[in-house]
Amino acid sequence: MKNLLSVAIIMAFSIVILSFTMVSNEQSTTPQSSDVTYEVPNNVQVILDNSCYGCHNSDSKSTKGKMKLNFDKLGDLKQGKLVSKLSRIYNAVNEQDMPPKKFISKYPDKKLSDSQTETVKEWANDLINKNGGL
């Protein structure tokens, strides 16, 4: 009888503690203003891999390309710097500054189609808004 009681008490305690940790978990996943949101859906990833990643990655031969934008490190940036990079991505594809014209004339399949441009712009815009906006 005593044993049963202690088991019941332990179980009750465990439930209380568990429910507390669950609540605190929930709180930590709700976005706070300083939490960085960075996600790349597959349809965007495909475009970035094909047209951007070649120069904008950690092992890139283009020092400048890598310094200006490195997709391997984009998710590690603090919110302000991330928003700045995203707004530059938005402008670069919107104004067709990127991928560079010289590069496209060599590799025409890397050119962004209108719908690809829109996809990248929507992605950048969405992340900008999720990270506190401009």
Place this chain on the structure above:
Amino acid sequence: MKKTILYILFAIFILLQLIPVELPTTSMDNPDDLLLNNTDIPNEVVDILKNSCYDCHSNETHYPWYSKIFPTSILVARDTREGRLELNFSDWENLSRVNKIGVLEDIVTAITLEEMPMRIYTLIHQDAGLSSEDKELVINWAEEFSDNLYD
């Protein structure tokens, strides 16, 4: 004969001075200036910015004597005009916070890749060149200043 050629060249040089070259106007009264509005910027960084950047990237240009002489006047006028267009510290406070971060990023890139200050500028302004400590000071300041803009 040699003398005549020299005289002619000199006359041409004098005549060339009549070509009007308009240098961008200067102003010492800039209420939106970076340094004026951010007095917590470390003194060492202030000195570097003033000494190595402000001639082309602010309204506080100190024009040297040869900036009034053709053809160097054309070069000085162009570099100052383009420099201010790219970044004008005198108008700093008019930038949005995201543009400020973008400019600070560009500062870091330009200094790291030694694109700035321009060779032609440091050739004449020997004291405007950045030592590795100077570069580190400015880069660290720019990174930190940038992070604080979004807090």
